[in-house]
Amino acid sequence: MFQSDLFERYSRVHPTTPFLFWVPVVSFVLWRSIGRGAPGALGISGAFLAGALAWSLAEYVLHRWIFHWHEDSPRGRRVHFLLHGVHHDHPNDKGRLVMPLGISIPLGVLFYALYRFGIGVAIGEPFFAGFVVGYLLYDGLHYAIHHFGMRSRLGRMLKKHHMVHHHVDHEGGFGVSSPLWDYLLRTMPKTKKSRVEPEAHA
Template sequence: MSGKGFTVDLSKPLVFQVGHLGETYQEWVSTPILTEESPRFFESDFLEMFTRTLWWVVPVIWVPVGLYFIRLSYTMGHTLPIVVILAIVGAFVWTFIEYCFHRFLFHIDTTSYWGNTFHYLIHGCHHKHPMDGLRLVIPPAEAAILALMFWNLYGILFTLSTRPVMFGGGLIGYVMYDMIHYYVHHGQPTKQSLKSLKKYHLNHHFRIQNKGFGITTALWDGVFGTLPTTKAAEKSG
């Protein structure tokens, strides 16, 4: 059975169920369950192990890797000021990559069995269970695959000596992204800047899911016209 005739059993592994929802998947996955429960994805304990990640694993793994690549460009002849500037540029480039991934991949509109299954694995699960702290940051295995893809891409885009620092800066930007994303879901910010980020992102989850794709910054939402409207603007409209 699929579509309107199928009901997901939340007490059983979810990943190979959600595809059967067919055209009703988008409505189902956009209706959040507001508990911190971490539902089971797979029957296999081995596969299940790769779906859960503690937040602190991300900086422990990727900050040293990012710093290694940044230092590599320094050892290849770039001055320290240039390396610092390029690392900042690399982190800034990440914010654009982050926006594109979130808008064009994480929010694809799917109806097929495998399309729904893929979407649920990469992002749908986060919208269905937004408070699941073990599935909020990107698992290291998945991040390593993406990192390898971008390392190869950067080999085409940049020179031999600038490639490492741009890549390393991007990794530091990625760590900032995942840490901010975790914090806006589970932290209690006192600074106004972090309060605004938290409000901005939770607005994406619970009010307008097709706007507000930026996590570390709203810059690209402003550039590409995906800033969410305010409640006041909606009422006046």
């Protein structure tokens, strides 16, 4: 896909890679939080769940305003293709469905610093752990939506939501792990243009 063999190699990621890197990080951060004691089990659990919810909003914001950012110029089209256009052009490419560590690690460091120093280590670290688990849920679900049959009612709903985004309405359906923010911000995808089967691949 890319002329540079090096760029081609590092643009492809095995779907287990984010989990192999980030699960130990999350485990360590939670272990430190529990060992610290404060703010107690309820506070740690609440911060963790709040972090997971915060990821769902970050996922929506990134997808809507960063990944679907357009600038009508050769440079703008190139940036858009590298960020997200490649996925819309090749939606079933197994090597380009999860975020490369070269992107997720710098972003992780940035968000960790923001939460740790912005709201304090006692709340910031379990909040960050929940945020990362939300991200891993997103990456795992995104891969499953494109490559596995989704048999549960929830799974079929999420798959249809994402397939409509790919095939029918690119200006709606920005949530992958949840349609919550699409519903609240009125960007639920329009489905009347064509019929999209929940089990169809993108």
